[in-house]
Amino acid sequence: MSNDWFETVAIAQERAKKRLPRSVYGAIIGGAEAGISMRDNVSSFDELGFRPVTAGQSGERSMDTTIMGQHASMPIMISPTGVQAVHPDGEVAVARAAAARGIPMGLSSFGSKPIEDVCAECSQVFFQIYWAGDKDSMIGRLERARAAGAVGVILTLDWSFSHGRDWGSPAIPQSIDLKTALSHAPDVLTRPQWLLDWARRGELPDLGVPNYTFGDRPVPGFFEAYGEWMGTPPPSWEDVAWLREQWGGEFMVKGVGRADEARRAVDAGATAISVSNHGGNNIDGTPAPIRVLPEVADAVSGQIQILMDSGIRRGSDVAKALALGADAVMIGRAYLWGLAANGQAGVENVLDVLRGGLDSTLLGLGKSAASELSPDDVLIPDDFSPPRLSA
Ligand SMILES: Cc1cc2nc3c(=O)[nH]c(=O)nc-3n(C[C@H](O)[C@H](O)[C@H](O)COP(=O)(O)O)c2cc1C
Numbered sequence: 337m338s339n340d341w342f343e344t345v346a347i348a349q350e351r352a353k354k355r356l357p358r359s360v361y362g363a364i365i366g367g368a369e370a371g372i373s374m375r376d377n378v379s380s381f382d383e384l385g386f387r388p389v390t391a392g393q394s395g396e397r398s399m400d401t402t403i404m405g406q407h408a409s410m411p412i413m414i415s416p417t418g419v420q421a422v423h424p425d426g427e428v429a430v431a432r433a434a435a436a437r438g439i440p441m442g443l444s445s446f447g448s449k450p451i452e453d454v455c456a457e458c459s460q461v462f463f464q465i466y467w468a469g470d471k472d473s474m475i476g477r478l479e480r481a482r483a484a485g486a487v488g489v490i491l492t493l494d495w496s497f498s499h500g501r502d503w504g505s506p507a508i509p510q511s512i513d514l515k516t517a518l519s520h521a522p523d524v525l526t527r528p529q530w531l532l533d534w535a536r537r538g539e540l541p542d543l544g545v546p547n548y549t550f551g552d553r554p555v556p557g558f559f560e561a562y563g564e565w566m567g568t569p570p571p572s573w574e575d576v577a578w579l580r581e582q583w584g585g586e587f588m589v590k591g592v593g594r595a596d597e598a599r600r601a602v603d604a605g606a607t608a609i610s611v612s613n614h615g616g617n618n619i620d621g622t623p624a625p626i627r628v629l630p631e632v633a634d635a636v637s638g639q640i641q642i643l644m645d646s647g648i649r650r651g652s653d654v655a656k657a658l659a660l661g662a663d664a665v666m667i668g669r670a671y672l673w674g675l676a677a678n679g680q681a682g683v684e685n686v687l688d689v690l691r692g693g694l695d696s697t698l699l700g701l702g703k704s705a706a707s708e709l710s711p712d713d714v715l716i717p718d719d720f721s722p723p724r725l726s727a
Pocket of ligand 1: 365366415464614645646647668
């Protein structure tokens with residue numbers, strides 16, 4: 337086993353911190369305002385305990401499942417993220433790792449690699465879009481994704497354009513030319529390994545968003561696309577139903593945080609939801625998704641596939657989410673730390689760590705399959721979840 341191997345996601349994050357320029361590391365940390373939601377996403381898992389068994393455990397434990405029609409070797413999927421500048425291979429490396437470990441992947445419309453290149457490496461890519469631009473351009477993006485081989489769509493609806501952080505936002509340039517590169521030199525030159533990775537390819541990070549466009553339209557810069565999205569009025573549930581109809585296949589609404597909204601997603605024809613607060617990057621004070629998962633599961637379980645993301649760092653977190661009603665989880669920063677630390681192998685490493693952790697938890701709880709997990713396996717404090725809405 338090489339020295340690049342890490343045994344927990346926390347160690348991958350430490351390595352990423354050492355390897356990435358401060359601004360790139362800061363962009364992954366992200367968060368909003370005081371960071372209350374971002375911290376709660378992780379610490380809420382610590383409030384949950386387990387009820388282990390002592391003898392009679394199963395010698396074999398199965399984790400295989402189906403996520404939005406796709407076979408998955410475990411109940412984990414790659415959540416879409418814009419990974420500009422983390423690693424020169426970006427989402428192509430992530431796609432190779434997802435394919436190698438047999439799990440589906442979400443690809444962001446703000447990602448750094450063209451969807452055609454990503455689908456060439458992984459046959460289970462879900463294309464993520466925001467409600468941005470006019471309806472024709474949204475259809476144009478979806479048709480391009482369909483032609484590239486995307487197997488479904490993720491519509492992310494929880495972004496609230498919250499840009500301030502008490503610890504300061506990283507400086508992200510409009511584009512990187514030699515002048516900008518030199519102005520970032522003090523930050524970048526302290527991270528020679530990161531710089532070397534890019535230099536080996538004769539490239540600088542490109543802040544274009546190639547999946548935001550279609551046909552012969554030019555690739556916009558990140559801020560150009562972001563500006564258009566900010567200026568687009570948010571969709572109604574009728575709009576969501578319309579987009580789902582246009583796509584016609586597997587369709588996830590990502591960013592659900594309440595039971596009533598989960599029901600609206602079912603009514604709009606979505607085939608999956610992700611209970612998510614975007615990793616704590618939207619309204620600060622939004623509870624950790626694991627806290628509202630039981631309420632959402634009670635409302636829509638069996639009618640739609642329920643995924644959960646935000647705060648997953650360990651295999652035992654995956655087990656807790658499944659026990660509280662998720663069919664599967666998505667991971668964000670966890671694989672970005674792996675990608676930063678060691679490229680494709682680092683992402684595979686993270687997936688292996690999560691798989692090992694889930695397997696240990698299943699063993700300790702006496703389960704022969706991840707699907708057997710239930711709330712009875714978890715110790716839940718009385719005040720863990722917010723009061724339910726009466727509607
Ligand atoms: C750097 C970064 C970029 C992200 N970009 C997107 C994106 O483009 N589209 C999207 O739907 N979610 C995006 N997300 C949110 C993730 O898909 C996911 O919801 C979140 O990271 C889950 O929380 P976790 O990082 O604690 O696992 C991003 C998250 C991070 C950290």
